[in-house]
Amino acid sequence: MIKSMRRVFVAAALIVVFYVLQTTLLHWIFPHTAPPNLLLILTVSAGLLRGRKEGMMTGFFCGLLADVFSGGMLCFYSLIYLYLGYFNGILRKSLVSDLPLLPMLLCGLSDLFYHIYIYTFSFLLRNRLDFTVYLEDVVMPELIVTIAAGILFYGILLAINGALEKKEKEGASKFVS
Amino acid sequence: MKEKLQNFTKELLPKNMLFLMTVICIGMMGATHLNAGFAAPLRTAVGYIVIPLQKGINRIGTFGSELFQERMNLEQMQNRIDDLEQEVENLQSQLSFYQNDSMELERLQKLLDLYDSYRNYEMTGASIIAKEEGSWYQRFTIDKGTNDGIQAGNNVIADGGLVGIVTSASATFSVVTAIIDDSINVSAMSQTSQELCVVSGDQTLIGEGCIQISQVAADSSIGSGTAIVTSNVSDRYLPGILIGHVKELTTDVNQLTKSGYLTPVVNFKTLKDVLVILGVKETTVEDDF
Numbered sequence: 001m002i003k004s005m006r007r008v009f010v011a012a013a014l015i016v017v018f019y020v021l022q023t024t025l026l027h028w029i030f031p032h033t034a035p036p037n038l039l040l041i042l043t044v045s046a047g048l049l050r051g052r053k054e055g056m057m058t059g060f061f062c063g064l065l066a067d068v069f070s071g072g073m074l075c076f077y078s079l080i081y082l083y084l085g086y087f088n089g090i091l092r093k094s095l096v097s098d099l100p101l102l103p104m105l106l107c108g109l110s111d112l113f114y115h116i117y118i119y120t121f122s123f124l125l126r127n128r129l130d131f132t133v134y135l136e137d138v139v140m141p142e143l144i145v146t147i148a149a150g151i152l153f154y155g156i157l158l159a160i161n162g163a164l165e166k167k168e169k170e171g172a173s174k175f176v177s
Numbered sequence: 178m179k180e181k182l183q184n185f186t187k188e189l190l191p192k193n194m195l196f197l198m199t200v201i202c203i204g205m206m207g208a209t210h211l212n213a214g215f216a217a218p219l220r221t222a223v224g225y226i227v228i229p230l231q232k233g234i235n236r237i238g239t240f241g242s243e244l245f246q247e248r249m250n251l252e253q254m255q256n257r258i259d260d261l262e263q264e265v266e267n268l269q270s271q272l273s274f275y276q277n278d279s280m281e282l283e284r285l286q287k288l289l290d291l292y293d294s295y296r297n298y299e300m301t302g303a304s305i306i307a308k309e310e311g312s313w314y315q316r317f318t319i320d321k322g323t324n325d326g327i328q329a330g331n332n333v334i335a336d337g338g339l340v341g342i343v344t345s346a347s348a349t350f351s352v353v354t355a356i357i358d359d360s361i362n363v364s365a366m367s368q369t370s371q372e373l374c375v376v377s378g379d380q381t382l383i384g385e386g387c388i389q390i391s392q393v394a395a396d397s398s399i400g401s402g403t404a405i406v407t408s409n410v411s412d413r414y415l416p417g418i419l420i421g422h423v424k425e426l427t428t429d430v431n432q433l434t435k436s437g438y439l440t441p442v443v444n445f446k447t448l449k450d451v452l453v454i455l456g457v458k459e460t461t462v463e464d465d466f
Contacts, residue, residue: 052195069227071345126360142311
């Protein structure tokens with residue numbers, strides 16, 4: 001029980017910190033383009049490191065936070081982050097090394113799906129058909145910085161996950177003896 | 178009860194969980210789409226945690242950038258002084274012209290009883306503390322909410338021009354959608370001739386720093402350089418707020434209307450502080466007979 005509480009607390013803190021960084025600090029570092037999508041990196045990493053269920057829940061709450069501050073309807077972002085967490089969770093078993101090659105690729109792919117989702121439901125349905133322009137102006141810049149930031153932040157999350165697992169193992173062995 | 182819930186989540190297959198969560202998401206989307214007030218308690222609660230963090234980081238950032246700016250400024254100042262002295266001379270000669278103009282303007286305004294109507298409204302200043310996370314939407318969060326009298330539908334101005342409209346207000350923060358957002362349409366008119374047109378944001382034009390203007394009558398006097406203000410007939414925007422100046426206009430295929438680009442007076446890239454007009458435009462809703 002304590003074990004899962006610790007997980008939940010760490011995940012909640014990470015979601016809030018990543019969101020605040022993304023909406024403030026990263027806007028100054030990238031004043032002319034979109035900042036990297038940290039919430040997406042967090043969701044992808046949660047799926048890859050912790051599996052489908054935790055990927056889904058992390059994604060859901062990441063999306064919910066973004067929804068709360070978008071002022072629009074709730075769960076619009078949650079839905080796409082939910083699916084990203086799930087599908088990245090499927091690939092958990094294919095993650096064999098600590099090298100961030102697969103996570104990088106998945107960050108890129110997930111970001112692409114994320115943008116296609118927003119474009120489809122928020123722009124295409126309002127008859128904005130010029131996808132190539134949006135691809136160039138909005139999607140590509142964010143995709144590139146997200147992949148780059150993905151390496152860094154995936155590394156950080158990998159370390160946090162490692163530390164938590166170590167602590168959980170210690171706790172378990174104490175319990176047995 | 179707690180254990181039951183724990184067992185339930187443990188035994189639930191991931192794909193069933195995905196299905197369940199999808200249903201919840203779609204349900205919530207529908208519910209909040211129909212009734213935005215449904216999400217208000219959640220917004221308020223989350224605001225109490227996140228807004229102070231954003232404010233804190235912003236304060237640190239402003240302090241840091243001010244220090245940096247100060248050092249940069251010293252070097253630039255000397256060069257600027259020389260340039261500015263030159264400019265002062267030019268401006269002084271222009272000033273006399275403008276003084277004449279402004280006196281005339283004042284007279285005419287009194288004559289026509291056209292006072293700056295929005296100066297009469299109560300306003301409150303607010304700082305931008307966060308921007309939307311991606312670049313699909315041009316929305317930002319300001320640090321004042323319903324506690325300060327802000328409500329959804331309030332107009333937001335800065336630099337003497339229209340910034341946007343409050344689309345959602347919570348206790349401690351509100352979300353403002355800028356007029357350059359793709360979903361925004363503003364009913365507008367020429368400041369001088371009062372001819373109507375429509376100004377709308379366009380995602381594809383954001384890089385060029387302009388927005389669209391359309392529905393200009395083909396025979397109207399609106400041309401490049403015309404000042405465009407919010408119109409009297411708009412149901413959301415108070416009349417007479419400056420939006421920007423027309424950049425270029427071309428006649429549409431139908432030969433009846435013209436459309437083109439407009440440069441807003443507000444610089445959205447460097448925007449930090451805004452003024453929120455606390456009154457909402459009151460429109461008469463016609464009863465069904």
